[in-house]
Amino acid sequence: MKKNRLQKIMLTSLSVMLIGASAGLGTGKPVSANPDIQTSTKDTLKVLYWNADDFNRTYGDQFSKNYPDTDIEVFAPTGTGSITDYNSAIQKYSPDLVMLPPYHYKQLSKEKKLTDLEPLIKRDEYDTTTVYPGMLDELKELGGGKLYGLSPKAESYALLYNADLFEKYNVKAPSDGMTWEEILKLAGEFPATGDKNSRIWGLSSFGSSNLVMDIARTEGLTYVDPNTLKATANTAAWKNAYRLSVEATKSGVLDERISLSGKSYLESSPFIMGRSAMIVASISQLQSLQSAKSNVKDYKPFTLGMAAGPADSKDQKSTGFVFGSEILAIPAGASNVNAAWDFIKYFNGEEYAKEYYKPNTSNNSIGAPLSRMIEKYSGYKLDAFYKLKPDFDSSISSYALMNKSPDLELDFRSMLSEELTKAASGKQTVDEAAAAIQTQIQAAADKAAKAQKAKK
Known part of the structure; x- marks a missing residue:
């Protein structure tokens, strides 16, 4: 599925x-x-x-x-x-x-x-x-x-934030053009303790591997060169993305988009319910916030802030996250x-x-x-x-790779999930995870190249 x-x-x-x-x-x-x-x-x-x-x-x-x-x-x-x-x-x-x-x-x-x-x-x-x-x-x-x-x-995105939480915890509000590293540093200034169904979270995200893909897209990173099919997942930029996501997971600032039993999508969303400080989201999130006001019993609206981002660290006036x-x-x-x-x-x-x-x-x-x-x-x-100016380089590379092999991104995401989970639990270092991911995705790329050659 x-x-x-x-x-x-x-x-x-x-x-x-x-x-x-x-x-x-x-x-x-x-x-x-x-x-x-x-x-x-x-x-x-x-x-x-x-x-x-x-x-x-x-x-x-x-x-x-x-x-x-x-x-x-x-x-x-x-x-x-x-x-x-x-x-x-x-x-x-x-x-x-x-x-x-x-x-x-x-x-x-x-x-x-x-x-x-x-x-x-x-x-x-x-x-x-x-x-x-x-x-x-x-x-x-x-x-x-x-x-x-x-x-x-x-489909462009922005950094949405709960201005009331930033004021309550005396954290400086986000500004336009913040990088993922700056966003995650802000997320770390909020409490990271308490019951997961009622606590405050720094950032709403789907977990380490998905966060890495979001960072990679923003920064224009490619895990395999679409022209040569050589793996590029062990560079300094990729290892920084792995580090940021693993540290965020370890610190407990990510809400992991937990679904609450018996609750609707709106009620299960910590950000919509005012329990998450930030989320990177499309305009459809604004629609969800409005919907919550009329569809969630005793809903308590909060002051919404918005900043342009996340931005590419190499050019903070542009983003590949589009x-x-x-x-x-x-x-x-x-x-x-x-x-x-x-x-x-x-x-x-x-x-x-x-x-x-x-x-x-x-x-x-x-x-x-x-x-x-x-x-x-x-x-x-x-x-x-x-x-922010959109940068389609990442989209172009992803498209080219999909034409070479529709399974490569699925394989890469699976590798990320497995290796970063080990790193977050202390079973291996980020460098070891990067090396393992590089080896595995190269093997998958070699297989794709062989299959492509056989078709010719």
Whole structure:
């Protein structure tokens, strides 16, 4: 179940494709998103996407309401439910619009296979100041200095904290751009004793191995070089991540996200219930805090503080702790550039952002600000979520590794859990754990390389 869940998450976050209707899913044939309306009198936008039903739920239905004179055709190639060769798919289907994960956006930009958006932005006087500014900078960097796409969604995170607990225990409140090491040092200033079902915790986290992965993503660390398949899990940066997580586990500052028997998710969350000082979370946590006010009996709200972070220790104005899955772009030579550009503008603009963040939304997958025009959500300001510049290097490496072997990350997480548990219990040192992890993941990478060679 764990394997299936991770593969599902990875496939979803790595997919790139386009618009349409479910009848054409897996056939490679276009299908109108509005089959009851004659397409001969309408403009047509051809989109490459991995799943027509998913596209319509996420994009197509909403776009059709606002652009009824544009028909959408989805091209969903047969296969595994993801697109791994965009060059071939674009050549075969000639789409006007593609939705790319960072890996393929970077590759296609480098190969000059995408349309530069800057002339369109200038022509329409499109206000890019409303878009997540750090995202624009990162997309330009990945595009070799040119802007080939815009991303309406990126699951960015912020450091949320219980300001009342910081005041009660006389601990200095978090500030923007704090690193994981600084965050964990703050967490250590809170009491670490008492019954686990009622005590105060410094930080909400899922434990050592997951904390290591969070630190690694923030810092842009890769455990295996995706180009050479050589393990890189025993570097000074990795050993520092292991040390930080092991020390946090030993000190008892992590709540381990314990589920309380007979309690709901909201009641089981120490942070939501005011018993954890900090949590690194997406915007959906704000929704949960609001939900607790009306769904948890005798709930006691607390003063919520937010700071931009965690930040990369090498550049505290940026973070790799961000997830981007769909960058909207127009293939070079597309036949309907204007319709594709209308689509991109709409899903990166104020109108859609307000729809996405509308009050009492049932959208449980809310992860990031779509537009700076949306200043608040669930009554909370969102600026902390887009102050840091996102860095997609870690996402790009993870995607490349998944294409080499879908099992490598699962293997690595399993190794982390086993070896760091030994280190936290005193059965081995952090250096010994690092060496063991390096040896094991190299063996797994060698196996993946051998399997890949056998396929050729």
